[in-house]
Amino acid sequence: QVHLVESGGGVVQPERSLRLSCAASGFTFSTYALHWVRQAPGKGLEWVALISYDGTNKYYADSVKGRFTISRDNSKNTLFLQMNSLRLEDTAVYYCARGGHFVEAKAVDYWGQGAMVTVSS
């Protein structure tokens, strides 16, 4: 079955960087769009970024544009999120999530368990 496992979370100071990874299994990784979605403590879900199945297209929320970069390695079934210039408001659980089969518009259907990122001085 579909399995998504995030890693790389932790505590980081403001303005520093952190890289999240998401290892996928149970499906043909290279044919699905992938997302990062975050949830601040006690708050709702916030979409962060989307990458197309082949890595050609990337889209970002305004709140992270220019600071975060989404990428993927289809040879290793792994999704990444490079987070630079981190701010206190980036503190959240970051979920890796599977999107559409070739089609970017389709719904997120499977989610990882999340990785906690805490930005604190």
Place this chain on the structure above:
Amino acid sequence: QSALTQPASVSGSPGQSITISCTGTSSDVGGYNFVSWYQQYSGKAPKLIIYNVSSRPSGVSNRFSGSKSGNTASLTISGLQAEDEADYYCSSYTTSSARLFGTGTKVTVL
């Protein structure tokens, strides 16, 4: 990129039906049939329960149903059960190929 608007809370007695609204604009909910709904228990990852406005993934109870009218989508839970007590979020594709989530609704079973 403002979040879609949902009521903060909805409650109902066991066996009743409740409906959660999700209001957006013509650039998201009203413009596409790519509206989905998620159920999230405290401390857990969300689970997809409705996609493409009204389709249910395999294994999801038929007590969950979705619809859309104009810029507002709705999730109805019929025959409310104690296990339905959770947070519910809508989501929509947008004209900029981004995604928007709703503000979230806490469902309480009285």
